[in-house]
């Protein structure tokens with residue numbers, strides 16, 4: 001592989017960005033479409049077959065010796081959040097592109113076909129719906145569920161599709177049958193601090209956390225902050241604070257399994273300096289790769305709600321607003337990936353992925369491997385996001401070795417792999 005060319009590809013993709021701080025390349029916008037079309041025409045010019053499916057995923061294919069065999073696929077996404085960095089998703093696409101181009105140039109033949117997939121709309125930033133492209137490939141999304149979603153300017157998802165030359169009525173055509181892929185691999189930046197802290201070159205995901213989310217509405221009594229003695233109060237915010245601390249404690253006791261819990265929204269009402277909070281709306285996000293461990297934290301959430309209702313004379317209503325099951329990744333793939341790292345003497349760390357990725361949907365169709373490279377200071381979804389070219393090149397090398405293992409090399413003109 002030509003790592004200088006990989007770096008140029010990364011820069012080229014990141015030259016497509018709307019104005020603003022960092023990278024702004026939101027799903028199904030004109031700028032994102034230009035970027036992905038640029039990748040498609042680059043591949044076509046070099047003689048690789050490139051097509052867009054009905055969800056807007058770009059699929060680049062290098063035929064195998066036996067075209068009827070399932071493809072070995074790899075890829076990631078190039079859409080971004082607002083004010084993003086230039087590495088989340090883009091690294092996996094640039095590495096995958098370099099991989100397929102270099103094999104094509106070197107005329108390396110594989111038994112199985114190879115496919116690079118550039119997934120559409122991985123980020124939920126624009127429409128509040130994540131990994132749309134891979135969900136469509138895995139048959140996990142229906143048109144009705146997303147047609148009416150709007151972005152912050154009031155543009156409907158179905159109209160954004162039209163602008164990209166896509167027809168939401170045909171979304172179902174993107175679905176691939178089970179057995180269409182032999183395996184799928186995604187190379188991604190870690191988006192967290194573990195690899196850097198552990199001083200490891202590669203992260204191998206053992207599972208992808210599923211999020212269970214609740215909205216809590218805590219009701220107390222709003223009254224004068226000066227005239228209501230402390231023992232006559234029904235302060236909704238103090239109840240919320242106790243619940244938040246109880247969940248923190250519960251998640252900390254599950255820390256070794258990697259379960260995490262976050263209160264990310266807490267709206268205090270009426271929100272005045274001189275009024276005791278009468279109501280609080282609060283969100284709870286619990287994630288982990290062990291369903292059992294998640295349930296322990298959820299049970300503790302309910303226990304604390306009950307205790308605080310009684311102790312503080314508050315009323316707490318809870319609504320489950322999301323419940324994703326964790327995805328455990330294929331053991332054979334995990335073992336193979338660790339073998340590949342050991343053969344190359346790269347240091348690696350087994351870890352769970354706290355963030356969702358397209359790989360979790362692809363796991364419905366075939367064995368999946370998810371590889372991480374370190375993120376500087378653990379930062380992601382931030383213009384400061386950074387991984388060095390050495391780190392990216394090493395990740396791309398592991399990706400290539402692994403893909404070729406699964407696709408089975410039959411011949412090459414140069415004899416070089």
Ligand SMILES: [Zn+2]
Nearest residue numbers: 088089122188
């Ligand atoms: Zn990503």
